[in-house]
Amino acid sequence: MIGFSLTDSTPEDGAPRGAGYRAPPLAASGPTASPWMRILKYCLAVTAAVLVAVAVISGIASGAHAALSAAIGWLVVVVFFGISLLVGHFAGRNASSGAIGVFMATYVVKVVCFGAILAFFALPGWMDPAWFLISAVATVVIWQGTEVYTFARTRVLIFHDGTGAGSGTGSTGGTRG
Numbered sequence: 001m002i003g004f005s006l007t008d009s010t011p012e013d014g015a016p017r018g019a020g021y022r023a024p025p026l027a028a029s030g031p032t033a034s035p036w037m038r039i040l041k042y043c044l045a046v047t048a049a050v051l052v053a054v055a056v057i058s059g060i061a062s063g064a065h066a067a068l069s070a071a072i073g074w075l076v077v078v079v080f081f082g083i084s085l086l087v088g089h090f091a092g093r094n095a096s097s098g099a100i101g102v103f104m105a106t107y108v109v110k111v112v113c114f115g116a117i118l119a120f121f122a123l124p125g126w127m128d129p130a131w132f133l134i135s136a137v138a139t140v141v142i143w144q145g146t147e148v149y150t151f152a153r154t155r156v157l158i159f160h161d162g163t164g165a166g167s168g169t170g171s172t173g174g175t176r177g
Contacts, residue, residue, distance in 0.1 A: 034089055035150070035151065035154040038150065039147055040082060040089070044078065046143075046146045047139050047142050050074065050135070050139050050142050051135070054070045054134060054138060055067040055071055055074075058131040065126045065127070066128040066130075068126075068127075069128040070134065071135070072127070072132060072135075073131070073132040073134070073136035074135050074136070074139050077136050077139040078139065081140075083106065083110060084110070085147075088102065088103055
């Protein structure tokens with residue numbers, strides 16, 4: 001009969017643990033310096049797969065103009081959402097607490113500009129609006145999910161005790177004396 005234990009008696013390097021073995025202390029990790037570029041890269045990578053899938057399907061189903069329409073739908077969404085992440089990256093490096101305000105201002109400007117573009121410019125005759133919409137909606141849904149998932153895994157410094165990360169003092173400001 002083969003048995004096993006829920007506790008491992010050997011560390012990862014294979015050396016046996018003796019009775020006096022002590023694990024090395026864990027180092028405290030700090031906040032993610034600027035998560036916005038990392039989020040942008042992940043969103044672009046994941047939505048590129050959406051672009052390829054929708055462009056191939058639309059190209060087979062409706063031709064090259066439909067595939068190009070799908071690519072333009074993807075591009076519009078990527079530019080619309082990518083601008084916010086780029087602005088957040090540059091604003092967050094200078095003042096991380098002000099990044100949310102910059103996001104809001106950028107969002108308002110983008111919505112107004114996007115609405116003006118839709119109001120004043122007509123779609124070209126060759127564009128397939130159905131594939132444009134399918135690509136844009138799929139990209140928005142996947143982009144937002146990826147953005148939320150990636151942002152949820154960033155480390156954000158909530159409390160700063162003034163003595164450095166991982167000091168373990170537990171104070172909320174000031175020094176001990």
